[in-house]
Amino acid sequence: xxxxxxxxxxxxxxxxxxxxxxxxxxxxxxxxxxxxxxxxxxxxxxxxxxxxxxxxxxxxxxxxxxxxxxxxxxxxxxxxxxxxxxxxxxxxxxxxxxxxxxxxxxxxxxxxxxxxxxxxxxxxxxxxxxxxxxxxxxxxxxxxxxxxxxxxxxxxxxxxxxxxxxxxxxxxxxxxxxxxxxxxxxxxxxxxxxxxxxxxxxxxxxxxxxxxxxxxxxxxxxxxxxxxxxxxxxxxxxxxxxxxxxxxxxxxxxxxxxxxxxxxxxxxxxxxxxxxxxxxxxxxxxxxxxxxxxxxxxxxxxxxxxxxxxxxxxxxxxxxxxxxxxxxxxxxxxxxxxxxxxxxxxxx
Amino acid sequence: xxxxxxxxxxxxxxxxxxxxxxxxxxxxxxxxxxxxxxxxxxxxxxxxxxxxxxxxxxxxxxxxxxxxxxxxxxxxxxxxxxxxxxxxxxxxxxxxxxxxxxxxxxxxxxxxxxxxxxxxxxxxxxxxxxxxxxxxxxxxxxxxxxxxxxxxxxxxxxxxxx
Numbered sequence: 339x340x341x342x343x344x345x346x347x348x349x350x351x352x353x354x355x356x357x358x359x360x361x362x363x364x365x366x367x368x369x370x371x372x373x374x375x376x377x378x379x380x381x382x383x384x385x386x387x388x389x390x391x392x393x394x395x396x397x398x399x400x401x402x403x404x405x406x407x408x409x410x411x412x413x414x415x416x417x418x419x420x421x422x423x424x425x426x427x428x429x430x431x432x433x434x435x436x437x438x439x440x441x442x443x444x445x446x447x448x449x450x451x452x453x454x455x456x457x458x459x460x461x462x463x464x465x466x467x468x469x470x471x472x473x474x475x476x477x478x479x480x481x482x483x484x485x486x487x488x489x490x491x492x493x494x495x496x497x498x499x500x501x502x503x504x505x506x507x508x509x510x511x512x513x514x515x516x517x518x519x520x521x522x523x524x525x526x527x528x529x530x531x532x533x534x535x536x537x538x539x540x541x542x543x544x545x546x547x548x549x550x551x552x553x554x555x556x557x558x559x560x561x562x563x564x565x566x567x568x569x570x571x572x573x574x575x576x577x578x579x580x581x582x583x584x585x586x587x588x589x590x591x592x593x594x595x596x597x598x599x600x601x602x603x604x605x606x607x608x609x610x611x612x613x614x615x616x617x618x619x620x621x622x623x624x625x626x627x628x629x630x631x632x633x634x635x636x637x638x639x640x641x642x643x644x645x646x647x648x649x650x651x652x653x654x655x656x657x658x659x660x661x662x663x664x665x666x667x668x669x670x671x672x673x674x675x676x677x678x679x680x681x682x683x684x685x686x
Numbered sequence: 687x688x689x690x691x692x693x694x695x696x697x698x699x700x701x702x703x704x705x706x707x708x709x710x711x712x713x714x715x716x717x718x719x720x721x722x723x724x725x726x727x728x729x730x731x732x733x734x735x736x737x738x739x740x741x742x743x744x745x746x747x748x749x750x751x752x753x754x755x756x757x758x759x760x761x762x763x764x765x766x767x768x769x770x771x772x773x774x775x776x777x778x779x780x781x782x783x784x785x786x787x788x789x790x791x792x793x794x795x796x797x798x799x800x801x802x803x804x805x806x807x808x809x810x811x812x813x814x815x816x817x818x819x820x821x822x823x824x825x826x827x828x829x830x831x832x833x834x835x836x837x838x839x840x841x842x843x844x845x846x847x848x
Contacts, residue, residue: 358778358791431776431796438754438775448753448779509747510785655785 353586353594356511356650362429364644367501368530369422370455371523372639374497375531377415377462379558381491383535384412409469411538415531416462416490419497423455447500447507454496461490498527501643511650512584518573519646525569529562530639533612537632540625556616556628563635567609570642587649599645608638689824690764692801692808693831694737699818701728701735705810712809713799714792721792723801724810724819737810737819740788740801742767748780748789748800757789757798768802771795 427436440456443449465486468476477483502520509515536555574592577584591600615631618624703726706719714721724739746767748757756773757780760766769780769789774797780789781798789800801808803821811821822830 356782358781429777431774431778431791431798435754435773435775438756438773439777440753441773442753442755445750446753446779448751448777452753508751508779508783510783650782652782652787653785 353590353651355587355590355648356652359429359647359650361644362425364640364647366422366425366429367504367523367643367647368640369418369425371498371501371527371643372530372534372636373415373418373420373422374458374494375415375524375527375529376418376534377413377458377494377531378491378498378528379532379535380409380412380415381487381494384409384487410466411535411542413462413466413469414534414538415494416459416466418534419455420459420463423459447503451500451504454493454500458490458493458497461486461493465490495524498524501527505646505650510653511587512581512653513577513587513646513650516573516576516580518569518576522566522569522573523643525562525566526639526642529559529566530636532559532562533632533635537629537636540628556620560613560616563609563612570604581653583651583653587651590651591645591649596645596649599641599648603641604638604645606638607634608642611635612638690803690821691742691824691827692739692803692811693820693822693827694739695818695820696734696736698816699726699735699737700816701726702815704813704815705737705819708809708813709801712804714794716794721790721794721799723790723799725790738786738788739810739819740767741786742801747783747785751779751783753777753779757800763806764803766803767800769798769800771797771799774798 427433430436439452440449443453465483468483499520502523505511505514506516506519532555536552536559539552539555574588578588579585590596612631612635615627615634619627619631703719705724706722706726707717709722709724710716710718710720713723724737727736727738728734742765746757746759749759749767752758754773754775756770756775757767758770760768776791776797778791778798781787781791789798791797792799808819808821810819
């Protein structure tokens with residue numbers, strides 16, 4: 339009679355994802371991604387002038403200063419990033435030392451990220467403030483503004499990519515160690531960013547629901563969601579085949595402990611609801627549905643970061659594998675090389 | 687100067703965790719194994735105990751990812767990798783990057799800590815009753831490791847052949 343195997347915890351076969359980086363980092367990844375994405379889209383709108391040409395410019399007078407509200411929705415990305423960046427500091431062991439984090443840019447991506455974020459926040463906020471106050475002495479129509487705009491645009495891309503590179507650079511987590519992760523986060527940044535612009539322009543009434551510009555924005559938005567979906571599929575299928583721990587990570591998300599984050603959070607809120615609701619909203623000309631779709635997509639974007647962060651399982655070192663093989667610590671495996679007993683049976 | 691390394695013989699280890707205690711007392715003054723730089727991994731059912739400590743890798747991921755250069759190598763002192771407590775910001779990137787699960791986050795000091803060979807006199811070696819951990823010249827350790835590895839492969843082959 340076969341004896342019952344030990345509890346999976348004792349056998350070390352329970353997936354143990356990393357616990358060091360938690361939801362605080364996920365909030366940062368999300369806000370930085372969304373902010374950078376919305377700035378990229380906003381900048382394209384600003385340069386091409388698709389959306390805001392003949393609108394009556396809404397403005398308010400406060401303490402004798404005129405605030406120009408027309409471009410807030412397309413320039414509010416840097417504000418999002420500057421709200422997200424303190425979350426990184428919040429996660430540190432000793433918070434006041436955060437400015438040390440730029441000391442090793444030659445090797446460390448955390449240090450490079452600190453510099454990228456700082457430059458983007460400074461330039462982005464400067465442009466945001468410039469769009470808010472239309473001071474004559476700033477020459478807002480001058481062509482020279484293209485230089486800071488160009489710099490901020492490039493660093494917005496860098497910020498969106500960096501959120502993925504930060505995870506990729508740790509190397510020892512197979513789920514994260516792929517160039518597809520920065521791409522996935524970039525695609526997600528663009529989809530959540532453009533959705534945040536759609537929501538804010540709709541809410542402030544800057545673009546009406548029937549305007550051609552809105553149709554273009556929603557069409558672009560749907561292309562971003564589809565691209566993100568394709569990259570997400572490629573990401574998970576490649577990671578599943580990458581290594582034992584990559585497979586464990588994907589299993590943890592798809593069928594394991596994190597399945598609610600994956601199916602309800604990432605797939606349903608991030609992909610199914612937005613696509614279906616946007617289609618219905620277009621069909622029935624209902625802007626309220628577009629709102630729900632947008633909020634659902636933005637929540638899905640957060641769950642995407644949270645899920646990928648929480649499913650990070652470290653690579654196994656060769657020594658560990660050797661110990662497990664020698665002491666037959668692994669059972670119930672499909673691979674014949676993982677259990678010497680099975681090899682013996684197959685030889686007989 | 688001859689370079690020295692820590693060598694662990696898991697066959698000898700009895701899992702008494704004396705090393706964890708002395709490490710914690712030496713570095714923190716507290717008799718608290720959760721603040722130790724060496725950890726004994728246990729497979730109780732198999733009777734298998736493995737003291738795990740930093741390997742001071744040649745290509746150390748923790749050094750690569752550290753944003754502040756707090757985690758750095760000291761070639762003049764046994765080529766060890768150490769963390770400067772005064773520079774560490776506690777971002778824990780090194781903990782995620784290390785494949786051996788090594789640097790530990792000290793919740794009292796709010797920084798990451800790791801084995802520093804106790805400045806040349808490792809306490810885990812001095813207090814290990816069964817000599818499971820030793821502090822030997824790097825060349826010597828290679829010879830031991832080669833023999834140990836060859837034995838393991840031989841055992842596996844024997845098992846596989848039935």
